[in-house]
Amino acid sequence: MVEYNKLPKFELGFFPTPVHKLDRLSNQLGVNLYLKRDDLTGPNLFGGNKIRKLEYLVGDALKQGADTLITFGATQSNHAMETAVAARKAGLDVILYLETITPNKAGDDRANILVDKILGAKIHYVSMADRTEAQADAFAMEEAKQEAAELAKTGHKAYIIPVGGATPIGSTGFALGFKELIDQLPDVAVDYIVQGSGTGGTAAGLIAGAKAFSRPDHPTEILSINVSPKPEEHYQKVVNIANDALDLLGLEQNVSLADTHFDQSYFGDGYEIPSESGSAAIQLLARTEGILTDPVYTGKAFAGLLDYVKTGKIKPGSNVVFWHTGGVSALFAEDKIVGKLY
Numbered sequence: 373m374v375e376y377n378k379l380p381k382f383e384l385g386f387f388p389t390p391v392h393k394l395d396r397l398s399n400q401l402g403v404n405l406y407l408k409r410d411d412l413t414g415p416n417l418f419g420g421n422k423i424r425k426l427e428y429l430v431g432d433a434l435k436q437g438a439d440t441l442i443t444f445g446a447t448q449s450n451h452a453m454e455t456a457v458a459a460r461k462a463g464l465d466v467i468l469y470l471e472t473i474t475p476n477k478a479g480d481d482r483a484n485i486l487v488d489k490i491l492g493a494k495i496h497y498v499s500m501a502d503r504t505e506a507q508a509d510a511f512a513m514e515e516a517k518q519e520a521a522e523l524a525k526t527g528h529k530a531y532i533i534p535v536g537g538a539t540p541i542g543s544t545g546f547a548l549g550f551k552e553l554i555d556q557l558p559d560v561a562v563d564y565i566v567q568g569s570g571t572g573g574t575a576a577g578l579i580a581g582a583k584a585f586s587r588p589d590h591p592t593e594i595l596s597i598n599v600s601p602k603p604e605e606h607y608q609k610v611v612n613i614a615n616d617a618l619d620l621l622g623l624e625q626n627v628s629l630a631d632t633h634f635d636q637s638y639f640g641d642g643y644e645i646p647s648e649s650g651s652a653a654i655q656l657l658a659r660t661e662g663i664l665t666d667p668v669y670t671g672k673a674f675a676g677l678l679d680y681v682k683t684g685k686i687k688p689g690s691n692v693v694f695w696h697t698g699g700v701s702a703l704f705a706e707d708k709i710v711g712k713l714y
Contacts, residue, residue: 376548376621376622376623379428379541379544379620379621380434380435381427382458382462384414384423384426384427385423386415387552388552388555388556389408389409389412389413389552391406391407391409391553391556391693392407392409393405393406393407394406394407394660396660397657397660397661400660402681402688402689403688403689403691404560404689404690405693405694406557406560406562406692406693407663407693407694408695408696409696410695410696410697410698411697411699411700415461416454416457416487418450418483418699418701419457419698419699419701420450420454420697421574421697422450422451422454422536423454423457424545424546424549424577425537425542425573425577426455426458426537426545427545429458429531429533430459430464432531433464433531436529437529438531439464439465440464440465440520440528440529440530440531441455441459441531442466442516442519442520442531442532442533443455443466443533443535444469444471444509444516444533444535445470445471445535446472447472447474447476447485448485448644448701448702448705448709449470449484450669450697450701450702451535451536452468452484452488452493453484453487453488453701455468455533456468456487456491456493457487457491459491459493465494465528466492466493467493467494467495467496467519467530468488468493468494468495469496469516470485470488470495470496470498471497471498471508471509471512472497472498472499472501473505473643473644474644474705474709476706477706482705482706483702483703483704483705487701498515505600516530516532517532534571536570536571536573537573538571538576539613540576540613540617541617541620542573542577543573543577543613543614544577544617544621545577546573546574546576546577546580546581547581547614547617547618547621548581549577549581550565550577550578550580550581550582550592551581551584553693554587554592557693560691561587561590562590562592562693563590563593564592564594564686564690564692565582565593565594565693565694566595566597566674566676566677566680566692566693566694566695567597567673567697568596568597568598568599568669568670568672568697569596570643572596572606572609572610572613574695574697575596575634576610576611576613576617577614579594579611579614579631580614580623580627583614583618583625583627594632595676595677595680595686596632596633596635597634597635597638597677598636599638599639599672599673600642601636601642602634607629607632610634611627611629611631611632614627614631635676637676638672638673638679640672644708644709645708646710646711646712647667647671647711649672649675649678649679650672650675650711651671651711651712653665653672653675653677653678654666654667654671654674654713663696665696665700666698666699666701666702667703667709667710667711667713668702669699669702670696670699670700673694673697677692
């Protein structure tokens with residue numbers, strides 16, 4: 373039995389999350405379709421998969437003696453909200469730098485931004501009026517570092533978590549999450565896992581997990597559907613995170629670009645902008661299985677899965693797992709994010 377390196381961990385979620393077959397949709401599509409329910413990760417009703425990362429990130433923060441978490445995201449960021457949840461459960465303060473990709477209406481806070489405020493997070497809004505996403509990211513990080521330095525002068529220690537929790541420490545949670553899935557389906561040779569990819573931390577962990585824990589006679593391919601445009605160098609960053617996560621776990625496998633599969637065909641006009649195919653995918657899953665997905669991440673990722681089946685990229689009879697990363701609170705966000713769903 374493999375002994376993994378003991379990483380600091382603060383328990384937050386309810387694991388293992390359920391996995392179950394979608395019988396009606398499987399019959400309709402001609403594949404064996406399973407759903408990994410990381411939308412039910414907890415401890416909060418909303419959010420979802422980022423809790424797997426935050427268990428290890430908060431564990432590391434506590435080990436370092438931090439009393440404050442600082443992180444980043446869009447105004448409706450699942451990761452930012454879940455970081456606030458994790459901070460409160462761990463007895464920490466939390467500061468959020470939120471980019472106004474889709475600004476929240478003054479006096480009408482909805483969805484994750486409403487939850488952030490209920491949790492008492494300190495929020496800084498980063499205007500996107502004259503900045504690209506990369507410029508906003510860089511600006512927010514510099515502001516966060518300065519705030520952390522000011523906190524240090526008053527005896528406080530801040531732990532800065534990059535956007536999406538996309539770090540090797542965070543991604544170890546998903547490498548082990550892949551093992552959790554395989555252990556749950558001992559009689560199923562999983563051909564594909566389909567997931568929506570933003571910052572790439574979830575993808576990195578699943579790719580690392582697939583490399584380390586796939587059945588020796590049947591490797592599982594991770595199909596990552598991008599929910600926002602990414603430059604080519606982003607994929608090498610994902611590979612680097614995956615390999616560093618494997619190192620942290622004491623595993624000797626090595627990931628290369630050949631182990632990745634990213635697809636930028638399904639995010640439509642951009643991040644937080646609804647797509648026609650994503651909206652149709654949300655409707656199909658809801659009306660066939662009674663399960664909700666969201667217009668920012670999982671709806672677009674599920675649209676990619678449906679198209680892969682339709683075009684034969686996923687062959688008939690394949691065993692497919694859709695990793696439901698959560699985020700259905702976006703259904704209650706600003707109209708521009710939700711789009712037309714009925």
